[in-house]
Amino acid sequence: MDNIIINGVLLGLGYCLIALGMALILGVAKIFDLIYAGYYTIAAYVLFLLLSSGLSVPLWLIFLIGAGAAIILALLSHQFLILPIRKKPTAVMVLTLSVCMIIQELLILKEGSEPIHIPAVLKGASSVLGVLVTNQKLLVGGVTIGLIGLLWLFFSRTRLGLAIRATAEQPEAMQLAGGNIRRICLWAAILSAIVAAIGGLLIGPIYPPHPHAWLDLLIIAFAVMVLGGLGNLWGCVPAALILGISEVAFAIYVPYGGIIKRSVGLIIIFVVLVFRPTGLFGTKGWEEEA
Numbered sequence: 001m002d003n004i005i006i007n008g009v010l011l012g013l014g015y016c017l018i019a020l021g022m023a024l025i026l027g028v029a030k031i032f033d034l035i036y037a038g039y040y041t042i043a044a045y046v047l048f049l050l051l052s053s054g055l056s057v058p059l060w061l062i063f064l065i066g067a068g069a070a071i072i073l074a075l076l077s078h079q080f081l082i083l084p085i086r087k088k089p090t091a092v093m094v095l096t097l098s099v100c101m102i103i104q105e106l107l108i109l110k111e112g113s114e115p116i117h118i119p120a121v122l123k124g125a126s127s128v129l130g131v132l133v134t135n136q137k138l139l140v141g142g143v144t145i146g147l148i149g150l151l152w153l154f155f156s157r158t159r160l161g162l163a164i165r166a167t168a169e170q171p172e173a174m175q176l177a178g179g180n181i182r183r184i185c186l187w188a189a190i191l192s193a194i195v196a197a198i199g200g201l202l203i204g205p206i207y208p209p210h211p212h213a214w215l216d217l218l219i220i221a222f223a224v225m226v227l228g229g230l231g232n233l234w235g236c237v238p239a240a241l242i243l244g245i246s247e248v249a250f251a252i253y254v255p256y257g258g259i260i261k262r263s264v265g266l267i268i269i270f271v272v273l274v275f276r277p278t279g280l281f282g283t284k285g286w287e288e289e290a
Contacts (some may be wrong), residue, residue, distance in 0.1 A: 003250050006131045012244025013144040014137070014203055019219055019224035019236045020147070021195030027168045027231045028036070029187035031086050033078050034096035036221070037214035038103045039070040039193045044209040045107060048116045067197035074193035078186055086185075100214050107211040109219035115208035138201050147198065148237060164188055168231070221264030226272050229279030239280060243268060 022036040043066040050062045057065075077099060085091050122135035155161040166174045167184045176180055200209065209212075223243055228235025247264045272279055 008245030008248040012241035013141040016240035017199045019221040021192035022221045027193040031183035037217040043197035044197040046206035070193040078189040086249035086287040105209045115210040118204045120205040229281040235281035
């Protein structure tokens with residue numbers, strides 16, 4: 001049982017890191033930005049290319065360059081593609097899906113279709129309550145917890161954070177008060193890209209990225225957001241932990257569960273949409289507030 005809880009919590013924290021940024025842009029701009037998976041992948045590939053180039057570049061600078069690439073992609077896609085049509089959700093989903101496919105083909109053209117291998121930031125393993133886990137997973141868990149705390153402080157203590165919260169909760173009132181909704185949405189996109197980049201840079205060594213990985217990332221993010229409640233950023237935290245523990249238990253107790261464990265996310269999406277469309281912590285009608 002300790003094995004399930006510890007590995008499930010660490011997996012769930014990784015899933016939370018994957019989903020937080022997408023939930024943020026969904027909560028603020030009320031759009032499904034499928035390019036979000038591209039922010040994650042681009043950061044991981046930039047890290048891989050710089051590490052394999054043989055250049056003597058400090059690791060912290062490589063991380064900044066990877067995050068910068070994700071931020072530039074987010075700014076360009078939101079400024080010129082997403083925000084002009086954000087009131088047309090179907091068009092946004094089709095367009096962002098097309099961009100994901102383009103990114104996929106460009107990565108295949110550059111590095112092939114096989115997974116890339118990124119060295120771990122922290123090598124080795126440690127024992128947690130008698131369960132051996134890799135230090136890289138512990139790093140992901142610790143960074144995720146720290147990031148959740150920083151986001152909470154940002155949204156509760158800073159002027160920009162409060163403006164983003166107000167836009168997510170009462171967009172019409174924010175607009176009437178003179179708030180620049182488009183600019184706030186761009187700031188939310190930047191934050192989501194930063195979160196995605198952190199995920200790509202830290203989770204990449206655990207689960208090697210590949211050009212088709214965006215589909216797995218979107219399934220994880222959607223499962224977490226649907227379970228936690230669409231439009232609820234903080235609902236991602238318990239939802240990701242539930243999903244992570246469920247997947248580990250599924251892999252241990254169900255025959256061939258390790259092979260088909262990704263279906264757990266799809267099953268959760270189906271069950272929640274049928275019996276509780278708002279998720280565990282969602283607000284009914286949130287999508288009509290934009």
